[in-house]
Amino acid sequence: MKNIFKLHFFVILFFVSAISLPAIQAQKRNVIDSLNSRLANSSGEDRASTLLALAKVYQNKDQKKTIKYAERVIELSEKINDQVNIGRAHTLIGDAYIITGKYKESAKHFEIAKTIFSTIKSEKDEANLYRYMGELYLKTHDDQNAKEYYHKSLTICKKINDTDGIAWSMNGLIEIYSDDGKNEKAKSFAEEALNFAKILNDNNLQINLHAKIADLIAKQNGSIEEVSGHHEKALSIAKRIDNPRAISGITMRRALFFSRRGKYDEGQKYYLEALKVCQKHGYYKNIINIYTNLGITALIVKGDYQKSLEYFGNALEISKQVEDQENEASLLGMLGAVHIEQGNYQKGIELLYESLVFYEKSNDKRELPGIYNNIGEAFFLLNDYKMAEENYKKSLAIFKEKNRVTGMMVANLNLGRTKVKQKEFTTAISYLDQVYNEFDENTSPRQILLYYDAMAECMRSQGKNTEALTYLNKALEMDKELGKLKKVAIELYTRLGMIYYELEDYKKSEHFFQKSLKLSLETKSRTEIQNNYFWLSKCYEKLNEHEKGLLYYKKYTSIKDSIFSLNKIKQIADIQIKYDTDKKEKEILLLQKEKEYQAILFNSQKDELYRVNLETDLEKERKERDIIQLKAAQRKSLIDQLNMENSLQIAEKEIQNNQIKIQKSQLAREAILRNIAIAGGILALLASFFTIMYYRQRLKTQKIIAKKEIEAINANHDGREKERERIAKELHDGIGGNLAAIKLDLNKLSGVSDSDLQTIIKNVNGTYNEVRALSHHLIPPKILNNTFEKLINDYLTDLSKTCTFAIHNDFFPSSGFNQLEDTIKIELYRITQELMSNIIKHAYAERVDLQFTILDETIKLIIEDDGIGFDVEKSSKGIGLSNISSRTKTLGGTMYIDTLRNRGTVIEINIPFIEKKVIAKRNLLKRSVSQFLNVINF
Incomplete structure (x- = not known):
């Protein structure tokens, strides 16, 4: 019955939207036509106000037009010294740049508006600006400043009794409280702000609040129906008022929600819908996020490394275009993770450390745990479990601090896998139990399958193959989900192959390794391909299919050499050492300056000037250090260029010299040919005679030398073997016999309780065994x-x-x-x-x-x-x-x-x-x- 009512409601909503949408669009066109008509007949202050109204109309629809009209407002208002309209125009331009992802440009315009409004004391405009600044800081993950400006806006709006401003300020604070783990406070703000929005009939605010309430419900593991209900309401309003900015944002949130719930196909469908809207309107920041999330799905879910590299590459290119350094760093980390999965460990770790340096410098705890986790995975694959554990623990600590349950599950799972490799099985099971305890109806199938795989490996490593098969059979029962998760399927099939090999069921073992190999070849994972080649060679050897065994063994050795070598281990170790060294040097330098700064604080007021100078020097030194590093890089580039030019000059000289030599050689050759023509017959006869004599003597000499070498080698070998046999006989018949006799005599006294006597017997027995073993090793085997x-x-x-x-x-x-x-x-x-x-x-x-x-x-x-x-x-x-x-x-x-x-x-x-x-x-x-x-x- 509930479903019937729900269906009835959505049918009514659809018809209302279908009827009202053309009317609303016509109304918007009428507003724009009216403003354009007014613009044609206006001048001075009235013209500037009309242009500002047009900029606002296009604010959520066409940012290029918003910027164009706002810039014309600034141009006109400067002539008549209208500071209020100048400030409002800069505010609108700043918001337009937020939407397109150009945050630096946005910050410049907001600072200009802030200076204007604080000077003329326009509180309503100031509060409005602070909300936009809060949104900017929220987008750049500066939660502290975002919170400060939203609170400033809320305080001013309460002071001037601006209900609309109060609701929008509360809307901005919801996400901050949610990220801080204050979900109840965030929910309270959302419900209160939604009531204000309905009273004010503010459609854009209602869209924002429905979207954020959906996020809060999803974060608390609410049902799909409940979350989708709020998304549908937000999307319906956005389409009704023709707001493409909101449409793309809501569609992206839906895609992310379905992906997190394991419904990856639906998630991808919504991402592609949002991408079309964003590309049409130039929402670069959203385009970057969509490509990034599509890349993550391709990597983690489908195991399609080429597709993930393509998506991440597209996102990185756009990030560079809009100078978004944070997203550049994030994407470098993701590209590093893909290279590691493909077996390109050196390239992967270089990219991960490049990303890590940026996030550690900015102390961005949203992205740091993911980077630490990927670095840990790299060291896990390199069998450096100590470094892997260190990075996984860093990741877990930040996830706990932020109360991110899914992240904690990933970190605990990886720590469990690491402890299995270190043979600390009790600790491993403890970590894996923490993963299992977080399972509920909303846990993704991927997480469950990874848990089964980890537990199976833990049991197998302890020799408990029956228990391991129990976990893997549970995983095989999830065949529908397994078909979508190629990377996880590869690991599970490989694990099954290893267990059946140990159980000596080589046919089943070969079956699962072939399934794993097929998927590995599809995903182009060189590490997994190498692993499957090795095990298949062993299976076919046991099945007496020696030709196949040899074929797969050759494939294994070929790919093994291409993936890894001792030099690569050293290069990766050098990357880690360089990172640690640079980090320590910077910390030492800053600590030295901070100690000097603290020492000055204890001095009297007369040293205040010195303290200020020292701070200036510190900043100057930092800048000089950056300049020196830049100059060093420039010098290196110049030196490389000069070396290249020098190499080219040397090469040109060598070519000229070679040409001269060739010419001389040709002249000499012509002279020789002429001389040979004169005395050819005589020289030919003499040459033939001496050649025969020379080769006959040489053959004699080689024969004698070869004979002597063989005799020397045989004599050396025979002498060495005879000497071994003589020593062995002496040991066995002489010392060995004596020791055996002593041992028998001592054994006769073994009934005595004297502990010293028992120790002597034990030592003599050990010595006897060593002499006997030595004598057997020295005697040549019966070949x-x-x-x-x-x-x-x-x-x-x-x-x-x-x-x-x-x-x-x-x-x-x-x-x-x-x-x-x-x-x-x-x-x-x-x-x-x-x-x-x-x-x-x-x-x-x-x-x-x-x-x-x-x-x-x-x-x-x-x-x-x-x-x-x-x-x-x-x-x-x-x-x-x-x-x-x-x-x-x-x-x-x-x-x-x-x-x-x-x-x-x-x-x-x-x-x-x-x-x-x-x-x-x-x-x-x-x-x-x-x-x-x-x-x-x-």
């Missing part, structure tokens, strides 16, 4: 009797029994390693032993991963640990690394080390792949060359 994969697995299995960290290893393909030359197997085995020995001694790791791969005729050994890392410059001279490097070079290979302090270590060794068949072919070739040389000698 001919075992496969290489079995040798490595047996070695690592024995090692895992005595070490404290987890060891994981992979062979790809496993059959390829059995075709290696025995010498390579032995050296590769020794290199593995040396690397594992270094990790045990120095790394303090919790996990070690070894990958043995044969790819593109190259043997790759990649060993990675999560230990403390080391300084390559200081450690490269150690015996262990020297031995590894020597063995690698002996095999004609290369070694790469990627490590940082407290970031773990990755060592990659590449050795040319030589099969036994290839060696046999080479031996055959050597014999053929030898026979050829014998023939020549003969």
Whole structure:
């Protein structure tokens, strides 16, 4: 029944609007025609008043005409010295510039009007001006000044009993009280002001108040119907009085409201409607906001990075045109977030810090938490969880201060994800519970899906895969919402693939990774594409589809190299260090000046002049510092230009020299050809003879050198292995036997309760095990009797029994390693032993991963640990690394080390792949060359 009445009401409202709108528009045209007719027959003060009336008629419809008529008012009024009309005209021009987003121009005109009205003491005009100034400060997020001027206007209006002015002043204060968290006071003001507006029949004021009441209801999680009701009322009045400024503003508010409630398609529809109106009337500020919000929807909801970059780029271009520095900073932060999502970490962090510097300087707490959150996300993706946590906490603190519930949910969710990575699961669940406790019927589907994903990862990281699947299945039930949120869907499908891989259900795992990869390719997220390639290569290896596994592994290594490197980590670290250093230097400089200033305050009045001078000097120094920085930039630009010009001159000289050399070369060549023509026959015979003699001698020498090198290498290798075997036998048969005997004797006494004796037995037992292990490591492995994969697995299995960290290893393909030359197997085995020995001694790791791969005729050994890392410059001279490097070079290979302090270590060794068949072919070739040389000698 309620719905029927509601429908009946809107039908009546539609017909009333349809009937009344043409009449109102005709009435407006009549007013404009009347004023134009009056203008044609007026002069002096009457003409200025008529022009001012025309400027007011166009105030909310056509700002260009408002400015044109107001400027003519100023021109006429200055001739007759009418200060009141001059002040009113400047006020109207200032308001027109607010609408078009040119705030600096607006402020200039308001200051002129303020000076005039304070001089002539026109209280009504002064109160009206203060309301416009309050709106300007509200638009530029200076809430303190906005509040001050709205209160000034309210005080004057109450004094002169201006009901209309009182209502408009209260209208301005509503948004300020709402932002301060004083929702009840804001609601009270809104209801009181709406009553005034209805009594006064002020349509524009009613539009403003219905819009603000809708915002208050939405902020308190009111129903969609209740919020939409106020929006419809405001929009109906705006259309009835033909106010495009209000129409675009209300439509934008509706778009924002529906987007926040998860109805993104409806939100986008209203944004595009508002954009048409704003573009038609030149509402630049609103155009910037619309493009920005469309970019956010494309990024967060649809995962369309290209579209979001396009929208943010459009908004940034317009911001630069209207010199809106605040929006420039905000958009730089958003562009930074997109680049980070795409894997362009260095570019993303540079943009975010550029934005952060602006907002920290202006202390704008509306935008700061979003910037901190995006910087935290960047460091999270870089695995720098300490820096990520620091920035997420800064974001959370400001959201709490401003009582922004949605923001607090985002920050708590990110802190929970970070704590999962740090393996602090109790703290992680505490943060995620705070997110869950804020859920209600108006919580967006995206927020719910992100919570399920975070909880699933928390359970998976603890080995609780069943609980993790419970959360992910809940997410899959929201398939309608999931289809709209590509970025969230990618994360969920990836998580499912990882869990099923760990449960050894490789078919399901491959299914979800393929779904994730499809969406990742659509969104062009390089980080997610790389992740899916890696897991798919592992899945296909387990499914014995080796060709597919190799294909995806090649794709993974290709994109991995393009996304990240050690140099990029250092560059990003340099950005952070530069930001911290600049910030500290500025703080130190200001603290020094403030200390000097405080010291002067304690002196007597005679030092007052010195204090003033010091303040002047401080300001002067600040300006000089800015000038020096500007000059330095100009000098750098000039130096770069001079260097470029110098380089061009050098290049021109080199070209000239080369041309001269070419000419000389041509002349010399002609002379040589002439000489060759004279004695060609004789020289040809001599050249042929000496060439044959030279190459025969050279082949003999190379053969002798190659033979000696092979003999030396074999002798060195055999001697080294024999010495190892001798030492191993001595350890095993001599010292090992003695220790074993001592151990047996001590074990006979183990019944004694003496703790010292038990300690000796324990130490002897440990020493015995170490000697036994050492002797086994020194004895060459039975290469001919075992496969290489079995040798490595047996070695690592024995090692895992005595070490404290987890060891994981992979062979790809496993059959390829059995075709290696025995010498390579032995050296590769020794290199593995040396690397594992270094990790045990120095790394303090919790996990070690070894990958043995044969790819593109190259043997790759990649060993990675999560230990403390080391300084390559200081450690490269150690015996262990020297031995590894020597063995690698002996095999004609290369070694790469990627490590940082407290970031773990990755060592990659590449050795040319030589099969036994290839060696046999080479031996055959050597014999053929030898026979050829014998023939020549003969």
